[in-house]
Amino acid sequence: MKIHIIGGGNLGGAVAIGLAQFTLDNTITVTRRNVKLIEHLQQYGIAIAADNTKGIAVADVIILAIKPWQVDTVLDEVLPHLSGKIIASAVSGVTLGHLNKKVGGTNTVVRIMPNIAAQYGASATCISAEASDIAKLQPISDLFDKVGTAVIIDEKLMDAATVLGACGTAFALRYIRASMQAGIEIGFDAKTALAIAAQTALGATEMLLKENAHPEQLIDKVTTPQGCTIAGLNEMEHEGFSSSLIKGIKTSLKKIKE
Ligand SMILES: NC(=O)c1ccc[n+]([C@@H]2O[C@H](COP(=O)([O-])OP(=O)(O)OC[C@H]3O[C@@H](n4cnc5c(N)ncnc54)[C@H](OP(=O)(O)O)[C@@H]3O)[C@@H](O)[C@H]2O)c1
Incomplete structure (x- = not known):
C-alpha cells in the first residue's frame, strides 16, 4: 500500500518508522510544514514533504496525525485529492461523524489510536469505524497488527482507548521511573x-502476553508466604498503589471528555 502520513510529529514519526521497519511492500510518505525536522525519517526509506497534497493522489491510505484543531484546515486542503482512499485518523476527540461529514462519500473513514511504541513494533492500537465501514477495516487492522497489537473497538470507547493505550505509555514509564528511584535508594x-527496572517490567509483560495469564497468577509465583515480595506489595497497596492508578486513569478520561 501507499501510505501518506499527514503530521510528522511524535506519533506520525513513530508510526512511519514502525511501518517502514515492520511491514513489507508499503511505501510511506510523511508531511509536516517544518520538513527539516523529519529529515531523519529518510534513513528508513520514508519520503518526506512539506506539501500535504504532493503525491497524495496515488496514496491508498491517509493517516492523520495532527492536532485536533488542525483537522478541518488540513482536510479542506487535501479534499480534492482524497477520492476512494482510506482515511485513518489518529486525532483524539475528532469523531467519525465529524470526519465522515468532511470526507465521506467515496472514502472509508476509520479512527485509530496507536501509541509511540509503534516505532518498535510494540503499539497497542485501537481501531473503530461506522458499522457500514467495519468490513473495510481489515487492511488497517492488518497494518497495525504488524507494529504491535490491533484491536477493533466501538467508537464510544475511543476516549477510553486514548487514556489506556496512549496516555498509558506515560503511566507505565512513571512506574519504571519510580522503581528506578527506589533502586538508587537501595544501592544501585x-x-x-x-536497566533492572525496565527489563523487569518488560519481562513481566512478556510473561503475561506469552502465557495469556492474569497478573495475579504470575504474582502468586513470586510471592513466598511471609516473604519480602508480598510484604512490599501489600505495603504499596496500603499506600494506594492500585487505587492511585485507577483514579489517575479515570481523571484522564474525565479530562479528555471536557
Ligand atoms: N503522541 C502520542 O502518543 C499520541 C498517541 C495517540 C494519538 N495521538 C494524537 O495524534 C495527534 C498528533 O499528536 P502528536 O503528539 O504527534 O503531536 P505533535 O508532535 O505536535 O505532531 C503534530 C504534527 O503535525 C504537524 N502539522 C501541523 N499542521 C500541519 C499541516 N497543516 N500539515 C502537515 N503537518 C502539520 C506538525 O508539524 P509542523 O508544525 O512542522 O507542520 C507536527 O509535527 C494528536 O491529535 C494526538 O491526539 C498522539
Whole structure:
C-alpha cells in the first residue's frame, strides 16, 4: 500500500518508522510544514514533504496525525485529492461523524489510536469505524497488527482507548521511573537501576502476553508466604498503589471528555 502520513510529529514519526521497519511492500510518505525536522525519517526509506497534497493522489491510505484543531484546515486542503482512499485518523476527540461529514462519500473513514511504541513494533492500537465501514477495516487492522497489537473497538470507547493505550505509555514509564528511584535508594547507580527496572517490567509483560495469564497468577509465583515480595506489595497497596492508578486513569478520561 501507499501510505501518506499527514503530521510528522511524535506519533506520525513513530508510526512511519514502525511501518517502514515492520511491514513489507508499503511505501510511506510523511508531511509536516517544518520538513527539516523529519529529515531523519529518510534513513528508513520514508519520503518526506512539506506539501500535504504532493503525491497524495496515488496514496491508498491517509493517516492523520495532527492536532485536533488542525483537522478541518488540513482536510479542506487535501479534499480534492482524497477520492476512494482510506482515511485513518489518529486525532483524539475528532469523531467519525465529524470526519465522515468532511470526507465521506467515496472514502472509508476509520479512527485509530496507536501509541509511540509503534516505532518498535510494540503499539497497542485501537481501531473503530461506522458499522457500514467495519468490513473495510481489515487492511488497517492488518497494518497495525504488524507494529504491535490491533484491536477493533466501538467508537464510544475511543476516549477510553486514548487514556489506556496512549496516555498509558506515560503511566507505565512513571512506574519504571519510580522503581528506578527506589533502586538508587537501595544501592544501585542510576544506570543500573534503570536497566533492572525496565527489563523487569518488560519481562513481566512478556510473561503475561506469552502465557495469556492474569497478573495475579504470575504474582502468586513470586510471592513466598511471609516473604519480602508480598510484604512490599501489600505495603504499596496500603499506600494506594492500585487505587492511585485507577483514579489517575479515570481523571484522564474525565479530562479528555471536557
Ligand atoms: N503522541 C502520542 O502518543 C499520541 C498517541 C495517540 C494519538 N495521538 C494524537 O495524534 C495527534 C498528533 O499528536 P502528536 O503528539 O504527534 O503531536 P505533535 O508532535 O505536535 O505532531 C503534530 C504534527 O503535525 C504537524 N502539522 C501541523 N499542521 C500541519 C499541516 N497543516 N500539515 C502537515 N503537518 C502539520 C506538525 O508539524 P509542523 O508544525 O512542522 O507542520 C507536527 O509535527 C494528536 O491529535 C494526538 O491526539 C498522539
